[in-house]
Amino acid sequence: MKDSKIAIIGCGNLGLTIARGLIDDGFEAKNLIATRRNTGLLKDLAAKGVVVTSNNNEAVKSADVVVLAVKPYNVEPILKEISGSLESGKHILVCLATGITLTDLATWSGKELPIFRAMPNTAADVNESMTLICDSGASVSQRNAITQLFDKIGTTLYIDESLMEAATILGACGIAYVLRFMRAMIQGGIEVGFDAKTATAIVSQTMKGASELIIQNGTHPESEIDKVTTPKGCTITGLNEMEHAGFSSALIKGIVASYKKIEKQ
Ligand SMILES: NC(=O)c1ccc[n+]([C@@H]2O[C@H](COP(=O)([O-])OP(=O)(O)OC[C@H]3O[C@@H](n4cnc5c(N)ncnc54)[C@H](OP(=O)(O)O)[C@@H]3O)[C@@H](O)[C@H]2O)c1
Numbered sequence: 498m499k500d501s502k503i504a505i506i507g508c509g510n511l512g513l514t515i516a517r518g519l520i521d522d523g524f525e526a527k528n529l530i531a532t533r534r535n536t537g538l539l540k541d542l543a544a545k546g547v548v549v550t551s552n553n554n555e556a557v558k559s560a561d562v563v564v565l566a567v568k569p570y571n572v573e574p575i576l577k578e579i580s581g582s583l584e585s586g587k588h589i590l591v592c593l594a595t596g597i598t599l600t601d602l603a604t605w606s607g608k609e610l611p612i613f614r615a616m617p618n619t620a621a622d623v624n625e626s627m628t629l630i631c632d633s634g635a636s637v638s639q640r641n642a643i644t645q646l647f648d649k650i651g652t653t654l655y656i657d658e659s660l661m662e663a664a665t666i667l668g669a670c671g672i673a674y675v676l677r678f679m680r681a682m683i684q685g686g687i688e689v690g691f692d693a694k695t696a697t698a699i700v701s702q703t704m705k706g707a708s709e710l711i712i713q714n715g716t717h718p719e720s721e722i723d724k725v726t727t728p729k730g731c732t733i734t735g736l737n738e739m740e741h742a743g744f745s746s747a748l749i750k751g752i753v754a755s756y757k758k759i760e761k762q
Contacts, residue, residue, distance in 0.1 A: 501642070504530040504560035506553050506575060507567030508539055511593060514622035515566070516542055518650035521624060530556040557582040562589045562646070569594040576605035585609045589639055593617065595665050596762055599633040599658055611635035613643050614661055617650065618669045626651030627671075629664035666755045674751065679704060 503519070505512045508531035520526050526546035531539050536551050543549040550556055557563050557579045567575055572594050583590070583606055591613040592602050602612045613635065617628040628647040632640060640655070647653045656664055679700050686696030710721050726733040 500528070501562055501646075502528045502530065502560045503562045503564060503646070504532065504556040505564045505566050506532050506556060506579070507565065507571065508533050508542070509566065511617065511619065511621070512564070512566035513539075513542070514619055514626075515564070515617065515650055516547060518621045518624050518626070519646075520545055520547075522649040524649060530560055532556045553579050554582045557588070561587065562591060562643075565590070565592040565594060567594065569596050572597050573601070573605050576602065577607075580605075580607045583608045583610060589613065589635070589643065591615055591643060595669075596662065596759065599631070603633065609634065611639045614658065615643070615647060616661060616664045616669055617647065618672045620672060621650040624650050627668045628653045629656050629661065629668055630654070631656055631658040631661060633658075662759050663756060665759060666752055670755050674748065675704070678748075 503524075505516055508516060512531065512533075516529055516531055519529065526542075527548070529542075530548040530550065531542050532550055532553050533539060534551050536543075536549050539547070539549045548556075548559070553575060563579070563583070565572055565575065572592060585608050588608075588610055589612075590602060590606060590610050593615055595616075597614070599612050599614060602614075603610075606612070611632065611634045613630060613632040615628055615630045617626040620626045621628075626647070628651060630643065630647065630653055632643070635643070644653050644655070682700045682703075683693065683696045686700060687693055691699065707718075707721070710716065711718060714721075722736070726736065
């Protein structure tokens with residue numbers, strides 16, 4: 498991907514986090530093209546050397562990889578708009594929009610292209626995204642190239658397209674679930690004596706540490722919990738109280754409710 502040019506079509510919240518993540522990882526800003534209609538909102542990217550334009554066709558023509566970061570309802574009209582600029586054998590198409598299938602993308606682009614769906618999350622902004630990817634018509638080297646691209650903004654995992662909606666819930670919406678959990682923990686921390694800033698610092702690092710234990714040790718969360726729970730101790734007392742109030746059940750029910758909602762859309 499070193500010399501590839503990437504066009505991010507619809508550089509809004511997610512597009513910006515990806516652009517920033519790529520630049521922070523050393524991707525050359527001049528090889529990045531960002532579009533949106535209101536280009537005034539991309540001044541910061543332009544200042545870093547990113548090519549900023551509202552002309553989607555111009556962006557596509559000067560890129561090898563076209564990343565569609567627009568809302569799902571904009572994907573079809575934009576693909577039809579840029580179809581004439583997409584070239585088989587040159588372009589790789591990557592769509593980040595929720596719920597748009599590989600078949601939709603192939604139909605609307607009207608071209609035979611390697612097509613990818615990728616579901617990153619907003620932690621791309623700090624190069625810690627969890628990105629789930631699937632494709633149709635891509636070669637092994639194109640898969641490697643797209644994986645490498647998203648590896649720059651975090652961790653990637655290849656999945657079957659049938660799991661893409663579940664991936665949206667667990668990975669992209671997951672950021673919000675975890676942050677709500679953090680907020681609750683911070684509120685608890687304030688109630689037991691810390692100011693908000695200190696509680697936030699303690700909770701943030703504790704969350705990070707807990708994640709790293711699982712990521713680096715490859716252990717199951719419950720086996721790490723067993724190490725903290727002294728018989729008759731304060732940890733198990735608190736944990737059981739949380740479970741009596743429906744803690745795990747609330748999380749599972751919330752995830753399933755989100756999934757049912759996305760399935761209906
Ligand atoms: N946010 C997440 O956590 C997340 C995670 C995974 C996937 N996604 C998916 O990512 C996509 C983008 O989400 P988002 O939160 O980044 O939305 P967003 O902030 O609204 O960004 C979309 C951008 O598209 C631009 N746009 C609209 N029409 C356009 C056109 N004709 N040509 C060029 N640009 C156009 C808009 O800017 P202008 O109005 O200035 O044109 C807007 O900034 C969605 O499909 C979502 O499903 C989001």
